[in-house]
Amino acid sequence: MIIGVPKEIKNNENRVALTPAGTQELVKRGHTVHVQSTAGVGSGFSDEQYVSAGAKLLPDAASVFAIAEMIMKVKEPVEQEYNLIRKDQLVFTYFHFASYEPLAKAMIATGAVCLAYETVERIDGSLPLLIPMSEVAGRMAIQEGAKYLEKPLKGRGILLGGVPGVRPAKVLILGGGVVGTNAAKIAAGMGADVTIMDLNITRLRYLDDVMPKNVHTIVSNEYTIREMIKDSDLIIGGVLVPGAKAPKLITRDMLKSMRPGTVLVDVAVDQGGCIETCRPTTHEDPTFIIDDVVHYCVANMPGAVPYTSTLALTNATLPYAIRLANQGWKKAAQENMELRNGLNVIQGEVVYKAVADAFGLGYTDVKKFL
């Protein structure tokens, strides 16, 4: 198969969909890989590295889209890319269709086959191509939180791990899923006093078993959250109710009970946030302050660490990309339920129910194409 990897052009997006190592794996299996010049630079991969792994370089996005049977990207296509996508071309990337109608309509109009990272789903309901970004964001939440606790950045001026004779900071983590677990691991490793709150007792039981001694678990409810936030130094929001907006676990009035300089990192901001006062911010201007409480609400946290994020993402996407290249999307989707779940739009028809429902579009059963 002929595979094309364009350079990402979305604002501040430095990730790339395929690494030189991934290129080598595809080339080894007899596929041709065309990479747009400088596509990997933001993630630390030079054109020379791609060429020595067997890729062919192309000067611009137009030539990559023109030649490829499968386009591998990271972010959803942006407007300049809409017209480059061809009928029957397979596009394998994050789409998040349900959140942006013009994109859904544009992809329907192209007649392309859109396989979305975010809906590739295992039989147990887990989302293997979303997990790596939650791992990155969870770990980063503590790194950022620790930084904004510093006094010059308007935090309480407390060191996460304390020092001998001085107590460590208290970290409260709302949600014990992928984000919460990764945040807890890093915070505990830095010596903080960590509490994870979740509704799911089975999950808390598991976390209690595997986490170190300085991590405690508490069932999530409004009363306890109100108690806990009074003396927490850093609060991480990592809850998710699949398919719904995040519940507002910390409301506007609760800020008054927090100590000045408390830091809130609402990782769930991409689902509306679980802290009422959060609004999405960017890496250029990540924080704002309300009632002396620092809010960090960056919607694309992994974008700040493109090297790690690219490797984490491509480690997860490559096995699927190899299957798609070896078998073509149709056979791959017939044989692999996870990839079948990833199909959202095929040749002008919406085959993913939630996307069709989001915009009142017609829905076609994917079986029609397989």
Ligand SMILES: NC(=O)c1ccc[n+]([C@@H]2O[C@H](COP(=O)([O-])OP(=O)(O)OC[C@H]3O[C@@H](n4cnc5c(N)ncnc54)[C@H](O)[C@@H]3O)[C@@H](O)[C@H]2O)c1
């Ligand atoms: N900002 C970013 O850059 C970024 C990056 C990656 C992920 N995210 C977001 O982070 C959020 C969490 O993702 P995840 O992968 O950890 O999800 P997950 O499904 O693994 O975990 C969510 C957890 O929240 C728990 N939960 C639900 N309601 C709760 C409540 N009322 N109180 C306490 N816990 C509750 C669930 O039981 C579950 O354990 C998602 O919204 C995701 O989109 C954001």
